[in-house]
Amino acid sequence: MGIIQRQSISGTIYSYIGVGLGFLTTAVLFTNFFTTEEVGLLRILVSYSVLFSQFAGLGINTITVKVFPHFRNDEKKHHGFLGLALIISTIGLVLSVCIYLALKQFILRDAQESNNLFDRYFFYVVPLIIFTLFFNVFDTYYRVLYNAVKGIIYKEVIQRSLILLIIVPFYFKFLDFHQTVILYCMAIITPAILLFGSLIYNKKLFLKPDFKFIDKDLRNEMLSVGFFGIIASYSGVLVMNIDTIMIERMLGLSATGIYSITFFFGTLILIPMRTMGKISSVVISDAWKTGDVNTINDIYKKSSISLSVVGLLLLIGVWGNIDNVFQIITPKYLPGKYVILIIGIANLMDISMGVSPHIIVNSKYYKYLSYFLIIFAALIVTTNLILIPKYGIIGAAIATLVSKFIYNLIKFIFLYVKYKLQPFSFKTVLLYLVGVFAYGVSLLLPEQSNFIVDIVVRSAIITIVFIIPVYYLKISEDINNNIDNIIKKIVKFI
Secondary structure, three states: OOOHHHHHHHHHHHHHHHHHHHHHHHHHHHHOOHHHHHHHHHHHHHHHHHHHHHHHOHHHHHHHHHHHHHHHOOOOHHHHHHHHHHHHHHHHHHHHHHHHHOHHHHOOOOOOOHHHHHOOOOOHHHHHHHHHHHHHHHHHHHOOOOOHHHHHHHHHHHHHHHEEEEEEHHHHOOOHHHHHHHHHHHHHHHHHHHHHHHHHHOOOOOOOHHHHOOHHHHHHHHHHHHHHHHHHHHHHHHHHHHHHHHHHHHOOOOHHHHHHEEEEEEHHHHHHHOOOOOOOOHHHHHHHHHOOOHHHHHHHHHHHHHHHHHHHHHHHHHHHHHHHHHHHOHHHHHHHHHHHHHHHHHHHHHHEEEEEEEEHHHOOOOHHHHHHHHHHHHHHHHHHHHHHHHHHHHHHHHHHHHHHHHHHHHHHHHHHHHOOOOOOOOHHHHHHHHHHHHHHHHOOOOOOOOOHHHHHHHHHHHHHHHHHHHHHHOOOHHHHHHHHOOOOOHHHOO
């Protein structure tokens, strides 16, 4: 857990700097400077680019994480694996862009009147697909080189800083909305360019594939992993973006804008999971290669309880401040209030399962994750089709909650049956009792006259009431170690 813990800590720090920037841009500036329709447009551009870029990868990111240990050799430049990855991705890119353009009439069919805005910017998705794809390839390559933090800095911090810089001149009318969209797209593509430059600077840009190294067995393994990787990665991205796309088609860009802003608050608890997942997947892959099930079990249990501590605290903090949230994002987003709670609970279920997807996808049963994700995708599409017409954006949130519950239950049962692995213990029960207690205390707190003061006071008390019992009950070894290190540094500084 050493390298995972170190990179998770640094990655989480940068991720939360990004969250702070994202909060400022998404929750404060977007909601106050743009209409809900304009917010919906910016979100839908990203959703389609992520969806089609994931298909364009042709499973290369899964191949990289699972198969790269065979290629790892600094002296031989990792047998030119990056060059091979770029060749595969470029082929997929051509296919993906052609499919996107061919589907134009279908994507824009039955568009609501407000969706005419998307019609005007339909082709802006193409460069976003290209650069999102190459960012994913470069970022995954850095991950298998045990540097998961670099991509986080470029995407979470630098990209969001650029978006912030773009919004300010829009507010002062130095830019119109059209110019802002162009600059917004340029900010989205910047991390891929920076990662490419970083590969050159660090002398890691090895583009000549060593095809002789790839024997028949390795080639067959790569083809199999790639095929199921396409299914798994595409299904995974589909379930993350399909609700936004379906809301846009059924309810219009304005509803999409409201949903995307409130959805943002529900996903805050996933930040530490993204960082831990990026680096742990590489360590788990190496552990499976040597048959080290004990290491995998240790990662599974520790990731579950540590992520649950952080995630539960964040959920309580957000929902305990829910009235203050709408002081910030304005009351026009109130229709999405319960989206925050429902998505928050759904994501809490996700992080309680720790790094289970990475355990499955890097095992000999990696194909099963593809099957599970297909089930997940089918569930979320079906439930959205049923619930969005009846309950609007709340229906989309409920669809996500129901689908994630079933998906996580399947993963849990699978790992227990195949490997007798399960991440929960009595400490999990203690954690949620502490969480209920902390939230109960927040309900008793008097409301302050100034909402900013109320946020500070309420959040501080929730954190103290939550963290003290978590620490003294020793619920998470990693959390306790981090707190001890912080205390030592403070004492040494004093």
